[in-house]
Amino acid sequence: MAGPHPSTTDSRHTPRGRIDKRNAILEAAFAVFARDGYAKASVDAIADAAGVAKPTVYNHFGGKEGLFRQAVSTTAERATARSLAVVHGLGSDVDDLAHALREVGYRLLLCYTSEEAWALRRLLHAEISRFPDVFDTVRGSGPDQFSEALADRLARLALAGRLRLEDPVRAAEQFVALLTGPVEGRSALGTRPVSDQELRDTVAAAVETFTRAFAVPRGRLGDGPSSGQEAAL
Amino acid sequence: MAGPHPSTTDSRHTPRGRIDKRNAILEAAFAVFARDGYAKASVDAIADAAGVAKPTVYNHFGGKEGLFRQAVSTTAERATARSLAVVHGLGSDVDDLAHALREVGYRLLLCYTSEEAWALRRLLHAEISRFPDVFDTVRGSGPDQFSEALADRLARLALAGRLRLEDPVRAAEQFVALLTGPVEGRSALGTRPVSDQELRDTVAAAVETFTRAFAVPRGRLGDGPSSGQEAAL
DNA sequence: GTCCTTTTGAACTGGTGAGTTCATTCTTCA
């Protein structure tokens, strides 16, 4: 954060051990916070889990609060990056649109239902009233960015004459909602495992509904846009 | 719950003051738990907020844990009852289907975005790992029941030839997801107010998508089912 | 008025945890 370490790779003032410890602490901190919640998590437990002495934690992060912010932010950024990578895999020149959406949807749902993602969501829900800024940090370069990226892809598909959209952002929100909404309830907020089959069924149903609502029916065997619908955008 | 009080209205062994105090404690407890989280909420603060002495709390609920369970369960039942009432207002003989869905959707979203509902959801997320049974209690007579009720109504609409559904439960899940998913993000998990216009826009978009996917197009001015689609169920 | 239950206030115990201090040890690099 505001430590005396220059951001460039300076071998003189950034001992290699420090970064390892820092990462170990962040990892352990997230795990303990996720398991016990902010209030019940003790700095001693985190230090133990990280294999580090308590004062080291205070050296690096100042206190429990700073540690929490850093741990959550770091994990959130990692999770967002994973989801973004999935969205970027959605091209606009796909052959079988429903198949492509199922593929992306399934991978997104895997991200969404990962243990880490559940823990992150639980923590955010739990502590958002005490740390509103953490939510802003996560959103600042988080799902907002993610939502935009997905909206971009959908807009491309609309331009390519494959989707009929008025509002790409709204459509992206709805696509994600159709994917994740049904899973939220079925997995008891992530505390019960969801079978892969259930995941795939949910994805299939979501894509079915989404395409019924938004997909442009294709002329038989034609692979280029033929209806001129894309000119309207 | 298992107290020495008969369930009938027995004026002899149920002093009127007790129930008032009990309710006051439950209300104050939910408020304090919602504000501070389980771990940081103190029984003293709850007793103060309820205008009651600390031992009284222990007389009624045994301890912090029992108090938490009761407070959350009670609030959850109230919230579920409200949502159920809205769903029961959805008839199967409506004239303008989209209009009826918007009406129900809007009212559901009002339930969903109430301060109490947000607090409840935050609490559940926060403490589900420590109190899994509370979630089960809430679900036992909660959203499960709610989901079933909505599915029933949609099945009726399908029978009336207004919707084309394979799986009413799935459709109900998706309807709710389309309503609530977009709001979740926009309101920062309930910590930022959402304008009524935004709510209505979300409802309109959700119903638009839902009807595009599931509504049976009606013959002009005809108000009876004419396609015989309902015979398939 | 009398009996019985509930409530009250206040003090007390025991446990837990954040954050600090400091002398000692480790690591890294010159």
Next chain:
DNA sequence: TGAAGAATGAACTCACCAGTTCAAAAGGAC
């Protein structure tokens, strides 16, 4: 090898809080 910064462990302070105890006070029911 020697110097400097980092990490360590252990003890310590201070605050907060769950749960208990108990004698005194309400508050109805008869």
